[in-house]
Amino acid sequence: MLDQDSLHAFEARCTQESPPRCRLACPFDLDCRAFLTLLEQGKIDEARKLLVRHVPLPGIMVRLCDHPCEQACLRRDLGGAIALHDLELFCMRSSQSQERSLPLPPKRLRMAILGAGLAGLTAAWDLAHKGYPVTVFHNGEPSEALLTRYPQFQHDVKDRNFLQADLAALEKRKVIFQQEASNPELLDRLSRQFDAVLLDVDSASVRAPDRRLVNAQTLLWRENIVCAGWLQRTATGHTYASPSAQAGEGRYAAQTMERLAAGLSLTAERKKTQGTLHVDVAHVAHVPRVEAERDVDGTALYAAAEASAEAARCLQCQCLQCVRQCAYMQKFKGYPRLYARQVHNNAAIVKGLHTANELVNGCALCGQCAELCPENFSMAELCLAAREDMVQRGVMPPSAHEFALEDMDSASGPECALTLPDPTLPETTSFLFFPGCQLAASRGTQVETLWIWLRKALGTSATPGVALLLSCCGMPAHWAGRRELFKQHMKKLHTIWEDLGRPCLLTACASCLAAFREGLPEVRAKSVWEIMDGLDISSLLGQATNRADMPPVFSVHDPCTARNNTAWHTAVRSLARKAGAVLEEPTLSTDATACCGYGGLVWCAQPQSAKDMLAHRAAQLPHPALASCIMCRDRLAAGGKECWHLLDILLPGMTKSGTGREPGPGLSARRANRAQLRTRLLAGTGHTKPCSLRVPPELLARLEERHILLQDLEAAVTGAEACGQWFANAENGHRLGSWKPRHVTFWVEYAPENQGYVLYDAWCHRMIVPGSGGQEAEAVIKAQQCCTDGSRGGQGGGRS
Amino acid sequence: MSMAPNYGPDAGAWMCGRCQKPLEQIRTTAFYLNSAFDVVLPRCPQCGLTLVPKSLAEGKMLEVEALLEDK
Ligand code: SF4
Ligand code: SF4
Ligand code: SF4
Numbered sequence: 064m065l066d067q068d069s070l071h072a073f074e075a076r077c078t079q080e081s082p083p084r085c086r087l088a089c090p091f092d093l094d095c096r097a098f099l100t101l102l103e104q105g106k107i108d109e110a111r112k113l114l115v116r117h118v119p120l121p122g123i124m125v126r127l128c129d130h131p132c133e134q135a136c137l138r139r140d141l142g143g144a145i146a147l148h149d150l151e152l153f154c155m156r157s158s159q160s161q162e163r164s165l166p167l168p169p170k171r172l173r174m175a176i177l178g179a180g181l182a183g184l185t186a187a188w189d190l191a192h193k194g195y196p197v198t199v200f201h202n203g204e205p206s207e208a209l210l211t212r213y214p215q216f217q218h219d220v221k222d223r224n225f226l227q228a229d230l231a232a233l234e235k236r237k238v239i240f241q242q243e244a245s246n247p248e249l250l251d252r253l254s255r256q257f258d259a260v261l262l263d264v265d266s267a268s269v270r271a272p273d274r275r276l277v278n279a280q281t282l283l284w285r286e287n288i289v290c291a292g293w294l295q296r297t298a299t300g301h302t303y304a305s306p307s308a309q310a311g312e313g314r315y316a317a318q319t320m321e322r323l324a325a326g327l328s329l330t331a332e333r334k335k336t337q338g339t340l341h342v343d344v345a346h347v348a349h350v351p352r353v354e355a356e357r358d359v360d361g362t363a364l365y366a367a368a369e370a371s372a373e374a375a376r377c378l379q380c381q382c383l384q385c386v387r388q389c390a391y392m393q394k395f396k397g398y399p400r401l402y403a404r405q406v407h408n409n410a411a412i413v414k415g416l417h418t419a420n421e422l423v424n425g426c427a428l429c430g431q432c433a434e435l436c437p438e439n440f441s442m443a444e445l446c447l448a449a450r451e452d453m454v455q456r457g458v459m460p461p462s463a464h465e466f467a468l469e470d471m472d473s474a475s476g477p478e479c480a481l482t483l484p485d486p487t488l489p490e491t492t493s494f495l496f497f498p499g500c501q502l503a504a505s506r507g508t509q510v511e512t513l514w515i516w517l518r519k520a521l522g523t524s525a526t527p528g529v530a531l532l533l534s535c536c537g538m539p540a541h542w543a544g545r546r547e548l549f550k551q552h553m554k555k556l557h558t559i560w561e562d563l564g565r566p567c568l569l570t571a572c573a574s575c576l577a578a579f580r581e582g583l584p585e586v587r588a589k590s591v592w593e594i595m596d597g598l599d600i601s602s603l604l605g606q607a608t609n610r611a612d613m614p615p616v617f618s619v620h621d622p623c624t625a626r627n628n629t630a631w632h633t634a635v636r637s638l639a640r641k642a643g644a645v646l647e648e649p650t651l652s653t654d655a656t657a658c659c660g661y662g663g664l665v666w667c668a669q670p671q672s673a674k675d676m677l678a679h680r681a682a683q684l685p686h687p688a689l690a691s692c693i694m695c696r697d698r699l700a701a702g703g704k705e706c707w708h709l710l711d712i713l714l715p716g717m718t719k720s721g722t723g724r725e726p727g728p729g730l731s732a733r734r735a736n737r738a739q740l741r742t743r744l745l746a747g748t749g750h751t752k753p754c755s756l757r758v759p760p761e762l763l764a765r766l767e768e769r770h771i772l773l774q775d776l777e778a779a780v781t782g783a784e785a786c787g788q789w790f791a792n793a794e795n796g797h798r799l800g801s802w803k804p805r806h807v808t809f810w811v812e813y814a815p816e817n818q819g820y821v822l823y824d825a826w827c828h829r830m831i832v833p834g835s836g837g838q839e840a841e842a843v844i845k846a847q848q849c850c851t852d853g854s855r856g857g858q859g860g861g862r863s
Numbered sequence: 864m865s866m867a868p869n870y871g872p873d874a875g876a877w878m879c880g881r882c883q884k885p886l887e888q889i890r891t892t893a894f895y896l897n898s899a900f901d902v903v904l905p906r907c908p909q910c911g912l913t914l915v916p917k918s919l920a921e922g923k924m925l926e927v928e929a930l931l932e933d934k
């Protein structure tokens with residue numbers, strides 16, 4: 064799946080590495096962004112170095128160039144194109160030539176150039192630079208053709224020096240200038256004597272062929288003769304010489320000559336196919352060009368400060384439209400094209416460190432990037448494929464997702480899962496209400512109430528009968544890249560659905576809905592909000608349609624898993640308004656919404672990254688938030704952002720004031736709440752056994768950060784006590800026991816208290832240490848000797 | 864991979880609760896993901912009950928686990 068083809072397909076989509084328009088228009092591929100940055104910083108000498116590296120005959124060219132870059136510049140309509148031409152001239156005039164001639168080993172293949180026009184001299188420059196022996200055949204003085212074609216060159220003495228300097232540089236590079244009178248045999252003679260010949264059609268004494276006889280792609284005319292330097296023709300038939308076009312052709316022709324002389328293909332890999340760089344200029348302010356005194360032919364004579372200011376107007380055109388909105392991508396300081404390479408390289412590593420694991424597991428799989436990218440590049444698709452690949456090859460770090468998968472297991476297991484038919488209509492099931500394991504964990508009583516209300520509201524409709532299913536939807540398995548596990552889970556849910564007579568699924572969680580659409584496309588599923596919006600909800604709202612403590616305005620926050628789910632977006636807004644809420648859309652809303660950090664199991668694999676995403680999103684919401692996903696709600700509130708869940712305003716009687724600021728239950732409590740809801744629904748009682756281990760709340764909060772749950776701690780104390788494996792601290796009577804229920808060994812420091820125990824500290828590790836974890840040393844060593852597969856599983860909270 | 868070999872208990876006068884023996888620093892082997900490491904840990908000389916101090920679990924051990932997982 065992560066092969067070269069897929070890499071190229073991914074890479075090709077992101078245009079961030081494509082050249083900006085100025086560079087694309089420049090026949091010499093000048094890195095204008097870098098050049099302008101140097102000028103802005105006042106590094107004129109360095110700017111010159113860059114300039115002469117790209118531009119042939121730099122003195123002549125900066126003087127003459129008709130700057131197609133400026134035509135293309137994105138600043139053009141935002142205050143005027145960057146004055147690249149004037150700035151280049153400024154740069155050449157305000158710096159000293161630093162030409163260190165790096166003598167290249169002379170090459171064997173000999174090049175002839177007939178005609179010392181701009182195309183011919185450019186080709187001579189390029190070829191000589193590469194070490195080819197070059198001879199230029201011309202009439203009169205070597206500079207004659209140039210001065211005739213471009214008389215404007217003559218009036219600036221200073222720039223005449225440029226001309227002399229460039230010609231001198233050519234001679235320094237051993238270019239031989241040879242006067243040659245017009246002669247009909249000349250061309251064929253050169254063709255025989257040299258390995259390749261350029262005919263400068265604008266200046267040679269020999270007649271140029273009809274342009275149509277010259278191959279437009281390679282500039283090859285016949286044998287080893289190429290032609291360059293044609294005049295441009297306007298639509299009205301008027302001809303003129305474009306210096307950039309002539310010199311550009313000269314450079315291109317020189318490349319053909321090299322290939323010709325070496326017997327290489329003239330066409331292979333010459334055209335780079337790259338998408339156009341997308342640049343968002345929607346919010347760019349208009350800034351006018353920096354004006355300066357002008358010389359006779361209109362070139363601005365910049366002072367250093369003016370040049371710097373003009374260069375600073377450059378937009379430094381880039382795309383990064385996705386990166387600018389994603390906290391995760393910003394963290395890795397790159398962009399998708401680069402990430403695609405890193406992810407693929409990571410997959411190719413057989414031995415050695417997988418340095419991009421963090422990249423792969425840090426994405427929230429939220430899909431915002433694909434939404435914002437003009438080319439729909441999806442990091443989610445890339446990272447999910449990489450995760451599935453890692454799981455398949457057995458190289459997924461065990462600690463990354465195991466905690467979430469165990470939570471999924473618990474929420475779908477006998478302790479928490481439950482299927483109940485509609486008690487008043489046990490035989491008919493039109494709908495199956497699937498609140499989702501997180502809503503059950505956080506808003507259990509509301510789930511109960513909503514179920515009762517749905518049964519009643521639909522009871523008299525044409526489609527009565529609402530059954531209930533408590534379980535995890537299986538999304539964690541999908542996000543973790545565990546395809547097989549996800550499939551199995553979906554199969555289980557499918558069976559339940561079949562048994563109930565294929566009802567329509569109603570979910571209150573966008574992730575559940577997305578999971579069903581992904582894993583069970585044949586099942587009809589929609590959001591409970593849609594159904595509710597079609598019913599009369601006044602009985603649900605009761606009297607309190609306008610709660611006293613409801614914020615005057617909400618910022619609506621859509622869950623990322625409801626992206627492109629217009630029905631969800633519409634129903635949520637409609638219901639909220641019916642409940643009296645005033646809504647405002649944040650800049651990035653509905654399909655462009657951002658993830659709260661719960662998506663893609665980042666909260667589990669990289670808790671700190673998830674917090675960064677959360678803070679990033681919270682900052683985009685000016686008012687207290689209204690969420691329609693309980694994880695968004697609980698996470699935003701835990702991060703200090705006031706956030707209400709839709710149910711909090713739809714069931715006004717069931718929440719106390721201050722609801723929007725309450726952080727929501729911790730991880731242990733969520734698990735316990737699910738089990739409690741199940742028990743309550745089954746038996747109508749709300750009691751569970753009080754815990755025999757007392758854990759001070761601050762300590763529990765700290766331990767939950769490391770994904771150590773109350774249930775683990777209770778099990779560890781019970782386990783250590785049952786097998787008598789604990790240490791005693793003679794100083795204070797504390798006990799230290801360990802317990803390894805699955806893959807993680809938990810250590811608990813505790814002491815007896817009244818009828819139970821009190822906890823002082825706890826920690827955990829995944830390494831297997833003989834003589835700990837409730838197993839005898841000898842047994843562990845024996846078991847490990849034959850098989851050290853280090854069973855996968857885990858605590859991930861410590862790594863981020 | 865090097866793991867500094869000798870780790871004593873973090874603090875406190877720990878002894879085996881089962882055998883009531885003081886602990887000794889004894890060499891043992893820890894395992895993870897197809898790798899094995901020699902390490903000296905506090906252990907009951909009689910029953911072999913072995914202590915992994917918090918500083919080790921949350922320090923070097925976590926580091927090595929992470930490294931092995933990315934290998
Ligand atoms: S939006 Fe992102 S992925 Fe798309 S072209 Fe721009 S930088 Fe590349
Ligand atoms: S704004 Fe700068 S980078 Fe963009 S096209 Fe113009 S010169 Fe090039
Ligand atoms: S977190 Fe979301 S926006 Fe960022 S890369 Fe992943 S899928 Fe794209």
Ligand SMILES: [Zn+2]
Pocket residue numbers: 879880881882883884907908909910911912
């Ligand atoms: Zn002992």
